[in-house]
Each structure stands twice: as structure tokens, then as C-alpha cells.
Amino acid sequence: MGEAPAFLVDDLKNESLNGLQLKNGTSKSTTIIGDKTYVIGGADDGTLSIEVQIFDRNLGEWVHPTVHGTKPMSCKGHSSVLLKDRILILKKGSKPDDQIWFLEFDTQYVRQLQKNLGTEVVAWSKGVTGNAEKPIVISGPSGVGKGTLISMLMKEFPSMFGFSVSHTTRAPRNMEKDGVHYHFTDKCLMEKEIKDGKFLEFASVHGNLYGTSVEAVEVVADAGKRCILDIDVQGARSVRASSLEAIFIFICPPSMEDLEKRLRGRGTETEEQVLKRLRNAEAEIKEGKSSKIFDFILYNDNLEECYEKLKKLLGLDGFVAAAPKSAPREIILPMDHSLSKIDDKIIINCMPSELDKDSKNLIMLDVSSLKGGAPGRTRGLDFQAISSFSEGLTGANQFS
Ligand SMILES: Nc1nc2c(ncn2[C@@H]2O[C@H](COP(=O)(O)OP(=O)(O)O)[C@@H](O)[C@H]2O)c(=O)[nH]1
Numbered sequence: 001m002g003e004a005p006a007f008l009v010d011d012l013k014n015e016s017l018n019g020l021q022l023k024n025g026t027s028k029s030t031t032i033i034g035d036k037t038y039v040i041g042g043a044d045d046g047t048l049s050i051e052v053q054i055f056d057r058n059l060g061e062w063v064h065p066t067v068h069g070t071k072p073m074s075c076k077g078h079s080s081v082l083l084k085d086r087i088l089i090l091k092k093g094s095k096p097d098d099q100i101w102f103l104e105f106d107t108q109y110v111r112q113l114q115k116n117l118g119t120e121v122v123a124w125s126k127g128v129t130g131n132a133e134k135p136i137v138i139s140g141p142s143g144v145g146k147g148t149l150i151s152m153l154m155k156e157f158p159s160m161f162g163f164s165v166s167h168t169t170r171a172p173r174n175m176e177k178d179g180v181h182y183h184f185t186d187k188c189l190m191e192k193e194i195k196d197g198k199f200l201e202f203a204s205v206h207g208n209l210y211g212t213s214v215e216a217v218e219v220v221a222d223a224g225k226r227c228i229l230d231i232d233v234q235g236a237r238s239v240r241a242s243s244l245e246a247i248f249i250f251i252c253p254p255s256m257e258d259l260e261k262r263l264r265g266r267g268t269e270t271e272e273q274v275l276k277r278l279r280n281a282e283a284e285i286k287e288g289k290s291s292k293i294f295d296f297i298l299y300n301d302n303l304e305e306c307y308e309k310l311k312k313l314l315g316l317d318g319f320v321a322a323a324p325k326s327a328p329r330e331i332i333l334p335m336d337h338s339l340s341k342i343d344d345k346i347i348i349n350c351m352p353s354e355l356d357k358d359s360k361n362l363i364m365l366d367v368s369s370l371k372g373g374a375p376g377r378t379r380g381l382d383f384q385a386i387s388s389f390s391e392g393l394t395g396a397n398q399f400s
């Protein structure tokens with residue numbers, strides 16, 4: 001059984017903190033971690049901003065710079081709760097249909113970035129469990145058929161899968177559209193955005209920079225879809241080492257001759273680029289087969305057969321494409337609520353409304369899956385409606 005509520009703050013009680021510069025009309029909450037006090041303030045003054053100021057109690061001064069949210073979001077009313085090394089901020093609804101939003105603010109991550117120059121290190125996540133299935137990472141050498149297989153999957157299951165649109169510094173091919181196949185960008189800008197913490201992973205591949213932004217994955221998750229990432233082996237390794245749980249699939253060619261034929265047949269690269277990709281392919285295949293990164297290795301010899309195997313390992317064989325997709329679950333967080341944290345569970349106690357005084361409204365949020373790393377991990381958090389605190393702790397009841 002868990003400890004008593006470990007830490008819970010709502011509303012800044014110590015207004016005497018020196019130098020507190022949050023705008024008028026903001027609501028504030030504080031969380032203390034070690035020798036730092038994190039003051040979270042949100043304004044509803046048209047700027048829809050949230051800021052986090054950090055007060056170093058040892059030094060007796062504010063740590064600069066102030067941290068701002070990456071997405072403009074009203075945060076006039078909020079509660080915050082400490083979770084390991086991050087603060088989870090729950091935005092209170094101001095409209096009846098407001099949903100719960102989380103703001104993850106990873107203190108380790110902030111500290112790390114502050115040493116460099118990043119300031120925008122908080123990310124909002126909608127309180128939707130969505131499609132709880134893991135994202136799919138697909139890797140393999142250039143020309144093996146990754147794009148072809150992904151297109152087939154997206155075409156057959158358009159409402160189930162969403163493609164994570166990567167950033168790249170390489171030039172667009174003839175048929176490629178900006179924002180659809182890639183976000184085409186330049187090296188300086190992408191390097192700055194990497195420093196600012198906007199990327200989940202990035203790598204230099206065939207002489208260009210490629211990366212998956214936090215936002216690219218969020219867009220897919222917001223649509224309640226399962227995310228597919230087409231990234232190279234280095235990127236797969238980074239994702240594997242991160243807290244993003246995914247299924248890792250490596251696609252192999254039947255032979256180097258076939259790979260070369262496909263790459264040349266596609267006709268999108270110059271001779272020099274083809275040779276570079278073929279040279280890199282050998283190392284990628286060796287790494288893909290021997291490293292422990294990948295859960296599955298698929299040989300793309302006959303395309304249709306490979307596609308069927310891909311569907312099978314994703315549990316899609318025999319799936320009727322027309323079957324209704326279950327809607328993402330969402331919960332509504334009313335203005336009046338309180339938070340308790342017990343072990344890895346947060347219990348949100350929503351006060352009954354005037355009209356419905358007898359209703360019990362407890363929501364249990366399981367945050368055990370939250371690990372360290374960049375913000376943006378609250379996606380897919382599981383929540384359940386429960387009727388009592390003890391039920392939440394035994395986990396006996398399922399959300400219905
Ligand atoms: N690490 C990483 N690799 C990526 C990303 N996007 C694409 N790639 C990889 O970059 C490599 C080159 O991609 P591309 O230029 O589109 O050529 P293609 O593999 O021949 O289709 C492929 O191995 C992709 O999987 C990304 O966001 N991160």
C-alpha cells in the first residue's frame with residue numbers, strides 16, 4: 001500500500017519569494033525539488049502563456065532564464081504535482097467541455113538544457129490515452145522498400161496509422177511535398193532546433209541531417225493514431241535508449257544485387273548518391289541484424305509476402321479494414337478538483353457539482369510508465385474512473 005500523499009501543491013502560499021515577476025492575473029503553484037523551488041505561473045491575458053521560474057534556495061536567487069511553454073496554452077487555473085524528476089501540471093478546465101491537459105516539466109532536462117541555451121522545454125500533452133498501442137519504428141537500407149511498405153499500411157488502415165514526418169536537410173525529390181514526406185529545412189535552423197530540445201532523435205545519414213521532432217510524434221498521437229517512424233539505425237538506437245516504448249522492425253533486402261536494382265530503378269538519386277547509399281547499406285544491414293535494437297527482421301523479397309508478414313507481426317492479419325476504430329478516451333477536468341499522489345498513482349478528486357451532489361468522481365492516473373527524458377511522455381498515460389481511493393490503489397476496477 002502506498003505512502004500518504006507525498007507532495008501536493010496548489011496555489012502559491014509563499015508570496016514573499018524575492019523577485020517573483022509573474023504577470024498580474026496569473027495563477028501560481030510551487031513545487032520544491034531538492035534546493036530548488038519551481039514556481040509555475042499561467043496567465044489568461046491573451047498571451048496564453050505559462051512560465052516556470054526556478055528559485056535556488058541555496059543561492060537565494062532566481063535561476064535564469066525563465067522557462068516558457070512550447071505551445072501557447074492558457075493555464076490560468078492549474079494544479080501541479082511532483083513525479084520523480086518532473087512536474088506534472090494539470091490545467092483546470094474553464095469550459096464545461098475542457099479536457100485534462102498535462103504539462104510535463106522535466107527538471108533534469110531543464111537543467112541540462114539551461115547549460116546550453118534552451119529555454120523552451122515544456123510540452124503540453126492532451127489527456128487522451130488514444131490508441132495505446134506502441135509506435136512502430138521501421139529501419140533498413142536505402143531502397144529496401146520501407147517507404148513502399150509504410151504507404152501500403154497507411155493506405156489500407158488510414159485511420160489507424162499516422163506517419164511521423166521527419167525533418168531533413170536533404171533536397172526534396174521530384175514528387176516529395178514539404179510537410180508530407182519530410183519537413184525540408186536547412187542545417188543551421190535544424191541544429192538550433194536540436195539544441196533547443198525540439199527533437200526526440202536525430203542523425204547524420206548519407207551526408208544529411210535527419211530527425212524526428214517531438215511535435216511530429218505529438219501530431220500523430222493527437223489524432224489518436226499509432227505512429228510510424230521511418231528512421232535509420234542510429235535513430236532507432238536513440239529511440240531504443242529513450243523512454244519512448246516502440247516496436248522496432250528492420251527491413252532487409254534479399255541480396256545486395258536486388259537492393260542496387262531497386263535503388264537504381266527508383267531513379268531518384270545521382271550516381272554518386274547511389275554509390276554512397278550502397279556503401280552505407282552494408283554497415284546498416286550488419287548493424288540491423290547483429291545489434292539488439294530490433295524486435296523483428298523482415299526480408300523484403302516478394303513485396304506482397306513481406307507486407308503480409310508485417311501485418312501479421314502488427315496483429316493486423318484478418319483485420320477487417322472497415323471495422324470501427326475505437327474513439328480515443330478523453331477525460332474532463334473540472335475547475336474544482338484536488339490531487340493526491342500515492343506511489344505511481346495520481347488520484348484526481350473532482351468535486352461533485354451543485355446539481356449532482358451525490359456523484360463520486362475520482363480519476364486515477366497511472367504514471368508508472370513515465371521515465372526520464374525529454375518532455376512529451378504523458379501521452380498514453382492510463383487513467384481509470386474509480387469509486388474510492390482504496391480501489392485506485394489495488395487497481396481492481398477497469399475504466400468503462
Ligand atoms: N535518424 C533518422 N533517420 C531518418 C529520419 N527520417 C528518415 N531517416 C532515414 O534516413 C535515411 C535516408 O532517407 P531518404 O533520404 O528519405 O532515403 P531513402 O531511405 O532512400 O528513402 C533512411 O534510412 C531513413 O530511414 C529521421 O527522422 N531520423
Ligand SMILES: Nc1ncnc2c1ncn2[C@@H]1O[C@H](COP(=O)(O)OP(=O)(O)O)[C@@H](O)[C@H]1O
Pocket residue numbers: 140141142143144145146147148149262263265266300301302303304306
Ligand atoms: N519487394 C520488392 N520487390 C521489388 N521492388 C520493390 C520491392 N519493394 C520495394 N520495391 C521498389 O524499390 C524501390 C525502393 O523502395 P522504397 O520504398 O522507396 O525504399 P526505401 O523507402 O526503403 O528507400 C521502389 O521503386 C519500390 O517500388
